[in-house]
Amino acid sequence: MPAVIVVGTQWGDEGKGKATDHLGAAVDLVVKFNGGNNAGHTVVIDGEKYALHLLPAGILSEGVTPIIGNGVVIDLEVLFQEIEALEERGMDTSRLRISSNAHIIPSYNRLMDRTTEKFLGKRQIGTTGRGIGPSYADKMNRIGIRVQDLFDPSILRQKVEGALANKNHLLVKVFNKRAVDPEEVTNELLSYAERVRPMVVDASLLVNDALDEGKTVLFEAGQATMLDIDHGTYPFVTSSNATAGGACTGAGVGPTRIDAVVGVTKAYTTRVGEGPFPTELFGEEGDELRERGGEFGVTTGRPRRTGWFDAVVGRYASRVNGLTDLVVTKLDVLTGYEQIPICVAYDVDGVRVDEMPMNQSDFHHAKPIYEYMPGWTEDITKVRKFEDLPVNAQRYIERIEEISKVRVSVIGVGAGREAAIVRHQLTGA
Ligand code: IMP
Ligand code: MG
Numbered sequence: 001m002p003a004v005i006v007v008g009t010q011w012g013d014e015g016k017g018k019a020t021d022h023l024g025a026a027v028d029l030v031v032k033f034n035g036g037n038n039a040g041h042t043v044v045i046d047g048e049k050y051a052l053h054l055l056p057a058g059i060l061s062e063g064v065t066p067i068i069g070n071g072v073v074i075d076l077e078v079l080f081q082e083i084e085a086l087e088e089r090g091m092d093t094s095r096l097r098i099s100s101n102a103h104i105i106p107s108y109n110r111l112m113d114r115t116t117e118k119f120l121g122k123r124q125i126g127t128t129g130r131g132i133g134p135s136y137a138d139k140m141n142r143i144g145i146r147v148q149d150l151f152d153p154s155i156l157r158q159k160v161e162g163a164l165a166n167k168n169h170l171l172v173k174v175f176n177k178r179a180v181d182p183e184e185v186t187n188e189l190l191s192y193a194e195r196v197r198p199m200v201v202d203a204s205l206l207v208n209d210a211l212d213e214g215k216t217v218l219f220e221a222g223q224a225t226m227l228d229i230d231h232g233t234y235p236f237v238t239s240s241n242a243t244a245g246g247a248c249t250g251a252g253v254g255p256t257r258i259d260a261v262v263g264v265t266k267a268y269t270t271r272v273g274e275g276p277f278p279t280e281l282f283g284e285e286g287d288e289l290r291e292r293g294g295e296f297g298v299t300t301g302r303p304r305r306t307g308w309f310d311a312v313v314g315r316y317a318s319r320v321n322g323l324t325d326l327v328v329t330k331l332d333v334l335t336g337y338e339q340i341p342i343c344v345a346y347d348v349d350g351v352r353v354d355e356m357p358m359n360q361s362d363f364h365h366a367k368p369i370y371e372y373m374p375g376w377t378e379d380i381t382k383v384r385k386f387e388d389l390p391v392n393a394q395r396y397i398e399r400i401e402e403i404s405k406v407r408v409s410v411i412g413v414g415a416g417r418e419a420a421i422v423r424h425q426l427t428g429a
Contacts, residue, residue, distance in 0.1 A: 008224025009147025030058025035222025040298025071250020126273030204252025236275025
């Protein structure tokens with residue numbers, strides 16, 4: 001089974017890093033196809049914690065070639081910070097390859113991100129402030145800077161000038177800030193050119209050749225289904241396609257080449273930033289789940305909003321991604337609850353709704369209709385076989401499976417790489 005996409009099925013932070021890392025040993029190439037350093041993976045290997053934002057989790061697996069696809073936006077400063085931090089800890093990052101078509105996040109887009117958020121006031125998105133949105137906007141506006149532009153200084157200068165012509169007016173006349181000097185930005189970008197050069201490839205060609213040779217390629221999504229620019233809770237979303245289709249456009253492979261689409265979900269739900277979240281818990285209940293799950297952002301350190309598992313979201317994610325498998329992470333966090341609610345439908349202004357409402361306002365009004373599953377108290381962190389889980393934990397998983405209409409193939413029961421129950425190999429083996 002050579003081409004596997006891994007996506008988040010909720011609002012991010014489902015533990016994709018762990019799932020992709022888990023698959024890592026079986027794969028030859030890991031391709032990041034969307035997003036940028038708004039992501040945050042924590043991977044624990046032999047008790048060592050690694051926090052990655054931009055680099056694909058596959059960079060930590062031996063023998064894997066990590067690739068940053070054309071669909072990604074790259075902050076070069078962050079790229080080299082992460083590379084250096086890993087090298088300092090003895091990791092080899094020399095296999096990293098970057099698409100020449102990937103876009104760059106110039107420093108002025110970090111400024112634009114934070115400034116525009118401030119101006120949105122009450123309507124702010126709660127972005128990570130990393131310049132992600134403005135860089136994708138520039139891409140669509142056809143004033144983006146791409147990796148290949150680093151190797152033609154005069155073209156780069158022209159493009160930076162072009163992008164700033166408009167932005168400087170905004171910065172000075174609307175936002176009351178200082179104008180950005182195109183020359184300074186150009187020189188800053190050029191200072192990375194020689195270090196980037198050996199990594200730059202035609203990533204689409206590389207990936208398709210690898211598939212032709214029967215190699216296994218993992219496509220790793222940043223963010224998640226409900227943060228997808230098209231299928232998420234717009235406008236409270238990120239600016240790229242985090243769903244499975246994004247793997248094709250963001251890596252340069254055709255849909256006919258994809259063999260499996262793995263969705264990663266927490267056994268409950270979290271969200272950072274603003275936007276609707278029907279199963280959200282508040283007060284002590286929310287705090288308790290946050291503490292138990294250690295739900296604080298890897299990227300911004302923000303406390304995550306917490307809530308119960310939402311099976312309507314699960315089934316929706318299964319549909320828009322065409323999921324073949326589910327990975328359920330952090331089941332151990334639910335140990336000790338007497339009862340565990342699962343949201344099976346919504347009450348929208350007095351009407352029962354079983355599928356994701358097609359209008360934003362309905363979703364904002366949605367109140368969860370819960371089914372209550374009996375809990376368990378046994379420590380499950382050492383369990384490695386499904387049959388060895390407490391019966392109620394097995395039933396919880398089976399219920400998720402039933403309502404989401406996808407088989408649960410892997411269950412995470414702890415932070416470590418090895419703390420997982422594998423029911424079906426994700427690579428189809
Ligand atoms: P942006 O991606 O920085 O533009 O932020 C847009 C929204 O997506 C905000 O609500 C962020 O908190 C959220 N977001 C972006 N990346 C991630 C992620 O990797 N995990 C969880 N939330 C994210
Ligand atoms: Mg994260």
